[in-house]
Amino acid sequence: MVATRNIEAGTFVLREQPLLVACMDARFDASVSLAGMKAPRRETLSNLYNSARGIPGMTELHGIVATNAVGIALPPDGEDHLAVCEFASRVNHSCIPNARYYWDYDNFAVGLVATKHIRAGTEITITYIDPFLPHLDREAHLLSNYGFTCDCLACQKDSPTYRLSETVRMTVNNLLPDADGEGDEDLVRWGGTTKAFVQRILNMLEVEGLQGERAEVIVRFAEFEQRLGNKERAQRMARWALRELAKIEVEDASPDWAAMREIIQG
Numbered sequence: 376m377v378a379t380r381n382i383e384a385g386t387f388v389l390r391e392q393p394l395l396v397a398c399m400d401a402r403f404d405a406s407v408s409l410a411g412m413k414a415p416r417r418e419t420l421s422n423l424y425n426s427a428r429g430i431p432g433m434t435e436l437h438g439i440v441a442t443n444a445v446g447i448a449l450p451p452d453g454e455d456h457l458a459v460c461e462f463a464s465r466v467n468h469s470c471i472p473n474a475r476y477y478w479d480y481d482n483f484a485v486g487l488v489a490t491k492h493i494r495a496g497t498e499i500t501i502t503y504i505d506p507f508l509p510h511l512d513r514e515a516h517l518l519s520n521y522g523f524t525c526d527c528l529a530c531q532k533d534s535p536t537y538r539l540s541e542t543v544r545m546t547v548n549n550l551l552p553d554a555d556g557e558g559d560e561d562l563v564r565w566g567g568t569t570k571a572f573v574q575r576i577l578n579m580l581e582v583e584g585l586q587g588e589r590a591e592v593i594v595r596f597a598e599f600e601q602r603l604g605n606k607e608r609a610q611r612m613a614r615w616a617l618r619e620l621a622k623i624e625v626e627d628a629s630p631d632w633a634a635m636r637e638i639i640q641g
């Protein structure tokens with residue numbers, strides 16, 4: 376997918392209803408089948424790429440969903456589901472993406488939002504994987520799950536910025552609080568409780584072209600402060616996180632919104 380005009384950061388570029396929504400767990404095979412679908416939809420789905428072809432026990436539809444799905448949260452509990460779309464699912468991967476998916480439950484639609492300025496003629500990309508992994512891990516992950524090797528600037532070993540990119544990504548990864556609270560003590564020691572500290576991480580994201588991860592980083596720090604019992608700091612961080620989320624998602628697109636409001640309300 377290529378931009379046909381200049382696109383400002385924060386622009387919601389595309390919005391479409393999924394062709395199919397499935398459960399992520401063992402109920403998958405019972406919940407969807409190509410046989411029950413009307414011809415046009417079945418054809419559109421069948422034309423999507425299947426990187427899992429030949430894997431024993433994987434049906435064609437299962438492979439297509441695994442290759443193309445966008446994770447979405449459905450009420451009441453934000454349970455994870457998979458949505459497959461005609462256009463959004465075809466967006467290519469880059470470890471330096473310029474867009475990301477968002478989920479619009481009210482319109483039951485998957486969309487794309489630009490996370491940085493995109494010039495006309497530039498390919499629109501998202502990241503399929505955790506961008507903070509080192510290159511070798513990203514490479515292994517992309518190859519085994521999607522069957523291709525990425526050749527973006529962050530993945531080219533002979534590019535002048537390769538080593539800097541590796542360092543920046545690993546540093547951010549080390550400084551981010553884990554969702555389960557592991558390593559919290561290290562962060563406290565390094566000063567992870569200040570806004571300036573978080574801002575430094577955001578600056579690193581900027582250098583690395585990972586602006587789309589800003590909200591996620593701030594959310595993680597808000598939860599971290601909450602775990603430590605620093606109520607006021609957690610609330611400040613949560614308000615900041617909501618402002619950042621609003622730039623890349625519609626309200627309540629992810630469970631992060633409710634989690635941040637809960638922190639703010641104490």
Ligand SMILES: [Zn+2]
Nearest residue numbers: 470525527530
């Ligand atoms: Zn790459």
